[in-house]
Amino acid sequence: MKPLSETVLSAPASGIRRYFDLVSEMEDAISLGVGEPDFVTPWRVREAAIYSLEKGYTTYTSNYGLIELRREITRMLHDRYGVIYDPACEVLVTVGVSEGLDTAFRALLNPGDEVLVPEPCYVSYIPCIRFAGGCPVPVPTCAENQFQTSVEDITSRITPRTKAILLSYPTNPTGATMTREGLQAVINVAREHDLYVVSDEIYDRLSYDAPHTCVASLEGAAERTILLNGFSKAHAMTGWRIGYACAPAPIIETMMKVHQYTMMCASITAQMAAIEALRHGERDVEEMVTDYDRRRRLFVKGLNDIGLDCALPGGAFYAFPSIARTGLSADAFAERLLLEQRVLVIPGDVFGPGGVGHVRCCYATATDKLTEALRRMGRFLETL
Numbered sequence: 001m002k003p004l005s006e007t008v009l010s011a012p013a014s015g016i017r018r019y020f021d022l023v024s025e026m027e028d029a030i031s032l033g034v035g036e037p038d039f040v041t042p043w044r045v046r047e048a049a050i051y052s053l054e055k056g057y058t059t060y061t062s063n064y065g066l067i068e069l070r071r072e073i074t075r076m077l078h079d080r081y082g083v084i085y086d087p088a089c090e091v092l093v094t095v096g097v098s099e100g101l102d103t104a105f106r107a108l109l110n111p112g113d114e115v116l117v118p119e120p121c122y123v124s125y126i127p128c129i130r131f132a133g134g135c136p137v138p139v140p141t142c143a144e145n146q147f148q149t150s151v152e153d154i155t156s157r158i159t160p161r162t163k164a165i166l167l168s169y170p171t172n173p174t175g176a177t178m179t180r181e182g183l184q185a186v187i188n189v190a191r192e193h194d195l196y197v198v199s200d201e202i203y204d205r206l207s208y209d210a211p212h213t214c215v216a217s218l219e220g221a222a223e224r225t226i227l228l229n230g231f232s233k234a235h236a237m238t239g240w241r242i243g244y245a246c247a248p249a250p251i252i253e254t255m256m257k258v259h260q261y262t263m264m265c266a267s268i269t270a271q272m273a274a275i276e277a278l279r280h281g282e283r284d285v286e287e288m289v290t291d292y293d294r295r296r297r298l299f300v301k302g303l304n305d306i307g308l309d310c311a312l313p314g315g316a317f318y319a320f321p322s323i324a325r326t327g328l329s330a331d332a333f334a335e336r337l338l339l340e341q342r343v344l345v346i347p348g349d350v351f352g353p354g355g356v357g358h359v360r361c362c363y364a365t366a367t368d369k370l371t372e373a374l375r376r377m378g379r380f381l382e383t384l
Contacts, residue, residue, distance in 0.1 A: 011127045016346055022338060029342040030373045032361040035172060035318070039236040041273075042284040048276035049269050057268050063260045064252075065093025065244070066271045072278040073244050081214035083222065089249040092256055093266045093274075097202045097243040098124060099259070100228040104198050104245060105132035107254040108226075113163035115198075118149045119352030120320075122172045122200070126352075134163070140354050143322065146311060147176035147354070151185045158189075164196035165189075167215060170203040173351045173360040174320040175313020180213040187221045197225045202243075203316040205234035205285055208293045210314065216246065223248055226255075233317075234285050235277045242270040292317050292364065299363040299370050306378035317364040320348065324357045326384050334359055340383070341376040 003009075016033065023029045064070065070087035077083050085091055094100040101124065109115070111133040117125055119138045129136040137157050141147040154165065165186065169178045190197050199215035216227045230243025245255060259265075277284075296313065303310040303321045310321035323333045330347035337343050348355025363370055 007130055011130060014123050014350075016123060016350060019334065019338065019344055019346060023344045026338075026342055029338070029344060030365075030369050030376070031344040032363070032365065032370075032373055033344040033346050035362050036238050036364065037233060037236040037288065037317075038365045039288055041236050041240070042277075042281060044280055044284075045235065045237070045273045045277045049273040052269055052272035057272060059268060061093075061265045061268050061271060063256055063265055064089075064091065065266060066268070066275070069093055069271050069275050069278075070244075072275055073246070076278055077214070077216075077227075077246065081217045083214055083216045083227075083246075085246045086249070090246055090252055092245045092252050092259060093271060094228075094230075094243045094245055094259065095263050095266050096232065096241040097200060097228050097230045099241075099263060100230070100243050100245045101125070101128050101198070101200065102131070103255045103258045103262075104226045104228065105129055105134060106258045107251065108132075108164055108196055108198075109134040110163075112161060114159060114161045115163060116154055116157055116165045118167070118171075120147070120171075120173055120348060120355035120358075121166075121352055122168065123350060125166060125168075129166075135161070137162070138352060140352075141174075141176070142354060143311065143320075143358070146314075147171060147174040147320070148178050148182060149186060151189055154186060154189055158193050158195075162193065162195060164198055166198045166200070168200040170207055170212075170313075170315025172203070172316055173318050173346070173348065173355065175316045175318045177207060177210065177314035178213070179210070180218070183213050183215060184218050187215070187218045190224060191220045195224070197221065199225055199227050201227060201229045202233055204229060205289060206292060206317060207315045208289075208296065212315070226251060231274050231277055234288070235274075235281055236284075236288065237270075237273070237277065240267075240270040240273060242266055242274045295363045295365075295367060295370060298367065299361070299374070302370070302374035303361070303377075306374060307381055308377070317362055319361045319363060320355075320358050321361065322358055326381065328384070330355070330357060330359055337377065337380050341380045343373050343376050343380075
C-alpha cells in the first residue's frame, strides 16, 4: 500500500483523549478534564429544535446558513460590541468553531505561510494550521505575565512568510484575558506588517472581571480579522455543533467555498435552535455565567489552600495551577492523581511548552464535585 498523508501522520494524537479513555473505565471518578458546560441546553432552545422538526424543517440550508440566523448574529454583535457585518455576505454559519478554524486557515494559507500562535493554546490550533499547509510559529506566554501575549514576542517572530496572528481570549487552557489596550497593540502590529488576525472568541461571554473586548471592534481590525464564535460554551450547546465566522465579504466567500465542498451547511435543526438562543436566551446565559464565576472563586481558592499556586483566571472555565512544588512532571502528576485519587486533570504541556509544570482543571462541574475533587487532590499532595 502507498503511504498515507505525511502531514496527518506526523500530527500527534490529542494529549487529552488518553485521559478521557482512562477515566471512562473508572467508577467514582471526578473529571475536571473536559471543557464542556455541565448545564443542559436551556429548555426553550431544545423546544425550538423539537418544534422545527415537527414542522418538517429537515432540509439543507444555504451554504452560508439560514439568513434569519445570520441576521440575529449580526444584530447581537452590533448591540454587544458595536461591530457591523452584512448578514448577506459577511457571515458564515459553521459546524462549531472547530470547523470555522479549519475553514479559515484553508482559506488564508498558501504552503509555507506562517501563523503566530500564542502558547499554551487549545490543542487543535497547531494541527489545523499544518493541515492547511501552513507553519505554526509558537509565541510563548508565561504565568508571570498572566499568560498574556507580548507585542515584543510577536514582533520578534515576524518574518516575510508570516501571514496571520491567531488570538484566543479568554484562553483555553489558562483562562487568561487581555485588556483592550493590549489587544489594540497587537492589532497595530498586524496593521504595520499587513497580517490577518484570526480571533477565536468562543469564551467571550465568560469574562468575569472586565468586559470582553471583541477584536473586530478595535481600530483598524475589522478589515483584516476573521472573528470566530459559537454557541457551545455560553449557551451550553456543545453537542449541537453550531458556530459562525464573520469577516469581510471576500474572505467569507473564500471560506464558504471550503465549507461548501466539505460540510455543505450546518444542521438546520441546530440553526433553528441557535436563533432561539439569540432571541430569548440571554437570561439563561447570565445565570450560567454567574454560577461559573462562583465556582471559579471557590475552586481557585481551594487550589491555593491545598498548596497549588493558581492565579484567579479572568475568563473561560479553566484553572491552570502550578504543580512545581510537587517535583512531578505534569504527565506524572495527572496520571498518579487519576489512578490514586480518581480525579482527572489534563497535563499542561499538551497545550504547548508554556504549560510545562501546570495542569488544566475545568471547573464547569457541580460544586459538590469540585469540593470533593479538592479534598482528594489535597489528600494526594499529602502523600508526596
